[in-house]
Amino acid sequence: MSIDDYRPTFMVEAVYDLKAEDLLKHGIHAVLVDLDNTLIAWDNPDGTAEVRAWIDEMTTADIAIVVVSNNKHSRVERAVSLFGVDFVSRAMKPFTRGIKIAMERYGFSPDEVIMVGDQLMTDIRASHRAGIRSVLVKPLVTSDAWNTKFNRFRERRIWRKLEKKYGKLTYQKGI
Template identity: 50%
Template sequence: MFSNYKPTWMVDAIYKVTPEQLNKHGIKAVLTDLDNTLIAWNNPDGTDELRIWLESMKKANIPVIVVSNNNAERVGRALQAFELDYVARALKPFAKGINKACKDLGVEKDAIVMVGDQIMTDIRAANRSGVKSILVRPVIDTDSWKTQLNRMMERKIMKYLLNKHPEMKWQGEIK
């Protein structure tokens, strides 16, 4: 029933995903949500950990594109210091934004992964578009009011998925 929300992997944080892990799974590009995945939703400055992670992806020639439901002004302002491409108003949980990013990359979908902190938007959109997905824990425990509504439903879906798929466990890396 809720299998469309099942992530490929569950990792504690995006920063724990390394180029070596991605290469092992044939991943050549990363799509990522913005708020509470890369940065705290209420602090667009990012962290040193984010800068180090982005540099490791750049050195490994693994492009990173942000796919966000936020408007272009918000996403552009948040990413200004990081020099990342992005797709704004992605309309997740629909596949539109992910499909656009995949087309822009020119990489086959089986070599792309979407990383996000919400199964209702990020993981559902990844599954709809046919790319692998990594569910990460939110960077901080608070959410914007819009996301709080999703989190209530998300808890029910996760409970169902964890009961049906006991292999779903939080990991320190993708295995």
């Protein structure tokens, strides 16, 4: 395992900072997006008006959105039912299972897909393993579900190693 396996291709403050025009310029036609603390706050399953507007922008631009979450089916289904997007539950990130299912379901090629998530340990690592580009976003809320807290602890060590190798990592307002 190399520290490079955790280095995101892009870093933006929030998923809403990804603009359809920029994605298309990069040849991206499909956004795989983590659910908790990326698309919606883990403790607010109904999401926000910003999420709705972002999904509408992607849909208008003919950019597919598929939620790829480690959560169980019922949790993800309830959350995405409000947005009308497809999903893969029990994705098993950092493994590639969920990403591969989404890509095969739609016939996406790796060069037209991007994975967006708030965790280096799961989302970004899975992206590298699947051979697709990645976007790290800041978590929507600073509290985490119990199982994420352990990953955050390990993530701080990885973050320090990344910055030692590449310099300060900063979030942008777009890609």
